[in-house]
Amino acid sequence: MKRIKCTVSYDGTLFNGYQRQPGQRTVQGEIESALNKICKQSVTIHSSGRTDAGVHAYGQVFHFDSDLSMDGGRYAKALNSILPEDIYVLDSQEVHPDFHSRYHGKVKEYRYKMSLNEYNPLNRHYVYYHRRPLDVERMREAMGYLLGTHDFTSFCGNLDEVNKERTIYKAELLDDEGELTFIFVGNGFLRYMIRIMVGTMIQVGEGRKLPNDIKHILSMKDRRLAGHTAKPQGLYLHRVEYPEEVLVVPSKKIE
Amino acid sequence: MKRIKCTVSYDGTLFNGYQRQPGQRTVQGEIESALNKICKQSVTIHSSGRTDAGVHAYGQVFHFDSDLSMDGGRYAKALNSILPEDIYVLDSQEVHPDFHSRYHGKVKEYRYKMSLNEYNPLNRHYVYYHRRPLDVERMREAMGYLLGTHDFTSFCGNLDEVNKERTIYKAELLDDEGELTFIFVGNGFLRYMIRIMVGTMIQVGEGRKLPNDIKHILSMKDRRLAGHTAKPQGLYLHRVEYPEEVLVVPSKKIE
Incomplete structure (x- = not known):
C-alpha cells in the first residue's frame, strides 16, 4: 500500500462546495470518482480542510491510499486525463504512510x-x-x-x-x-x-x-x-x- | 428621438454568440430585452459587429434609438440594473442621429x-x-x-x-x-x-x-x-x- 499526496487547483464556481454529498456536484465527489476508475476500487480522499461553495483553491492538498504499483508521481497525469476541466492536479507524490493532509498541515x-x-x-x-x-x-x-x-x-x-x-x-x-x-x-x-x-x-x-x-x-x-x-x-x-x-x-x- | 451609443463588456462563455436567435441566450437578445423594459417598447440594437460563441468583449459598441427624454448618459446605469451579471455597460451617450456603430467603426x-x-x-x-x-x-x-x-x-x-x-x-x-x-x-x-x-x-x-x-x-x-x-x-x-x-x-x- 502506498499513501499518495496530491496538490490540486479548482474553480469553485460550479461546485456545491468541497465535501462529498449524495446527488451534488462536489470537488471531493469528482476526484473520488476519477480515482475509483484509476484504482478500480472505491477510494476515499482526505483533504487539508473543506472549502465552501463558490470558494476556489490554488493549492488544496489531499491524500489517499492505493494498492497499485504505479509510481506516486504518475497519479497527477492519470487524474487530469479523467477530471473535469474545473479541477486540475498540479502534483502527486508518494509520502510517508502516516502522512495526513489535515492533521499535519501546519x-x-x-x-x-x-x-x-x-x-x-x-x-x-x-x-x-x-x-x-x-x-x-x-x-x-x-x-x-x-x-x-x-x-x-x-x-x-x-x-x-x-x-x-x-x-x-x-x-x-x-x-x-x-x-x-x-x-x-x-x-x-x-x-x-x-x-x-x-x-x-x-x-x-x-x-x-x-x-x-x-x-x-x-x-x-x-x-x-x-x-x-x-x-x-x-x-x-x-x-x-x-x-x-x-x-x-x-x-x-x-x- | 435620440440616438444612443453604448460601450459594453461581456463574458461570452454562457452565450450562444452575440446575435439574437429565437430560443437562444445571446448578448443582443439580453440587451434588447433590458431596453424593451426601459423604453417600454420594442427596441433593436445595432452593434459594431458580431462575436462568435465563447468570444468575449471588453469594449463592444452598439447603438439604438429612443423616444425617452432621459439623458443619454443615464442608460448605462439603467441597463446595468436589469442586465444579467455577465454583461456590463461601461458607458452610454447621445450621439449624432446619423451615427452607426458598424458603418462608422473605422x-x-x-x-x-x-x-x-x-x-x-x-x-x-x-x-x-x-x-x-x-x-x-x-x-x-x-x-x-x-x-x-x-x-x-x-x-x-x-x-x-x-x-x-x-x-x-x-x-x-x-x-x-x-x-x-x-x-x-x-x-x-x-x-x-x-x-x-x-x-x-x-x-x-x-x-x-x-x-x-x-x-x-x-x-x-x-x-x-x-x-x-x-x-x-x-x-x-x-x-x-x-x-x-x-x-x-x-x-x-x-x-
Missing part, C-alpha cells in the same frame, strides 16, 4: 481578492467587487491586530467548534491600483473565519469601525460584533505547508 | 490571450492553453507580414463575404513569462479572421511553417493554406474607435 495560506474598480463581468466569479471606496491604510492597521494567537470566536461561523484558538502568522493587504489582495497565513482557520475577517475589514475601510476595535471584538468572543461574512467568490485556499519529515517515504528494508 | 482592436504555462482551471474560459512550446520570436516575425492592406481570403471562414480586403495597422505579440497576448488593430476583420491568424501563428511557433510563408499564404487566397481556427475562449473584442464628427450631437436650433 501552515495554511488563504487569499481574498477584492476590486474597488469598475465591475468587469469577465472576473465576476474570481474577485469580489466592492462598490464604495475603502481606506486601505486603516484596513492595514486593523489587520495588524489579527496577528498572533487569539480566541477567534468573534470571527467564527460555526458555534460547534470546540477549540477556537488559532495563530495568524501573517495578515497582509496588497493594493495594486484598487485591486486588493488580502493574504492570511496561519496554523489553521475556523469556518468562515477569513470571510468574516474580510467583512470586518470592509467596515473598517468604510469608517464604520476603528482599526483598534479589532482588539475589543476579539476579546468579547461575540460573533455579532464582527462584520458580515464576505462573498465566497473572492476567496482562494492558496497553499498548505507540511513538515518535511511527514513527506519522506521511509526506505524499504533490504531482505 | 478602427477595431482584438486581443487573443494564450498561455504556454501549466493549466490553471481558474482561467479556462478566458485564456487558451497551448500545451507545446512556441518560438515567440518567429511568431513576431510572421505577424509582421500581416501588416498593411491585403486580400485576407486565406484567413476568412466565410466564403460568402464579397470584399475580403482589409488593412491591419498593428499586429503585436506580448510575452509576459509565457502568458501571450496577440494584439490586432485594423479597419475591420473577416469572420474567424483573428482566430485563423492565431492558429497560423501557432504553426509558425511550432516550426511547422516559416515566418515568410505568410506572404505566400496571403497571395494564394486559399483558406486551406492557413492554420486552424484557434479556440474562441482566448478572443476579446477590445475596442472600436469612431471619428469624432459622428459622435457630436448637433446643437438644437433656438426657435
Whole structure:
C-alpha cells in the first residue's frame, strides 16, 4: 500500500462546495470518482480542510491510499486525463504512510481578492467587487491586530467548534491600483473565519469601525460584533505547508 | 428621438454568440430585452459587429434609438440594473442621429490571450492553453507580414463575404513569462479572421511553417493554406474607435 499526496487547483464556481454529498456536484465527489476508475476500487480522499461553495483553491492538498504499483508521481497525469476541466492536479507524490493532509498541515495560506474598480463581468466569479471606496491604510492597521494567537470566536461561523484558538502568522493587504489582495497565513482557520475577517475589514475601510476595535471584538468572543461574512467568490485556499519529515517515504528494508 | 451609443463588456462563455436567435441566450437578445423594459417598447440594437460563441468583449459598441427624454448618459446605469451579471455597460451617450456603430467603426482592436504555462482551471474560459512550446520570436516575425492592406481570403471562414480586403495597422505579440497576448488593430476583420491568424501563428511557433510563408499564404487566397481556427475562449473584442464628427450631437436650433 502506498499513501499518495496530491496538490490540486479548482474553480469553485460550479461546485456545491468541497465535501462529498449524495446527488451534488462536489470537488471531493469528482476526484473520488476519477480515482475509483484509476484504482478500480472505491477510494476515499482526505483533504487539508473543506472549502465552501463558490470558494476556489490554488493549492488544496489531499491524500489517499492505493494498492497499485504505479509510481506516486504518475497519479497527477492519470487524474487530469479523467477530471473535469474545473479541477486540475498540479502534483502527486508518494509520502510517508502516516502522512495526513489535515492533521499535519501546519501552515495554511488563504487569499481574498477584492476590486474597488469598475465591475468587469469577465472576473465576476474570481474577485469580489466592492462598490464604495475603502481606506486601505486603516484596513492595514486593523489587520495588524489579527496577528498572533487569539480566541477567534468573534470571527467564527460555526458555534460547534470546540477549540477556537488559532495563530495568524501573517495578515497582509496588497493594493495594486484598487485591486486588493488580502493574504492570511496561519496554523489553521475556523469556518468562515477569513470571510468574516474580510467583512470586518470592509467596515473598517468604510469608517464604520476603528482599526483598534479589532482588539475589543476579539476579546468579547461575540460573533455579532464582527462584520458580515464576505462573498465566497473572492476567496482562494492558496497553499498548505507540511513538515518535511511527514513527506519522506521511509526506505524499504533490504531482505 | 435620440440616438444612443453604448460601450459594453461581456463574458461570452454562457452565450450562444452575440446575435439574437429565437430560443437562444445571446448578448443582443439580453440587451434588447433590458431596453424593451426601459423604453417600454420594442427596441433593436445595432452593434459594431458580431462575436462568435465563447468570444468575449471588453469594449463592444452598439447603438439604438429612443423616444425617452432621459439623458443619454443615464442608460448605462439603467441597463446595468436589469442586465444579467455577465454583461456590463461601461458607458452610454447621445450621439449624432446619423451615427452607426458598424458603418462608422473605422478602427477595431482584438486581443487573443494564450498561455504556454501549466493549466490553471481558474482561467479556462478566458485564456487558451497551448500545451507545446512556441518560438515567440518567429511568431513576431510572421505577424509582421500581416501588416498593411491585403486580400485576407486565406484567413476568412466565410466564403460568402464579397470584399475580403482589409488593412491591419498593428499586429503585436506580448510575452509576459509565457502568458501571450496577440494584439490586432485594423479597419475591420473577416469572420474567424483573428482566430485563423492565431492558429497560423501557432504553426509558425511550432516550426511547422516559416515566418515568410505568410506572404505566400496571403497571395494564394486559399483558406486551406492557413492554420486552424484557434479556440474562441482566448478572443476579446477590445475596442472600436469612431471619428469624432459622428459622435457630436448637433446643437438644437433656438426657435
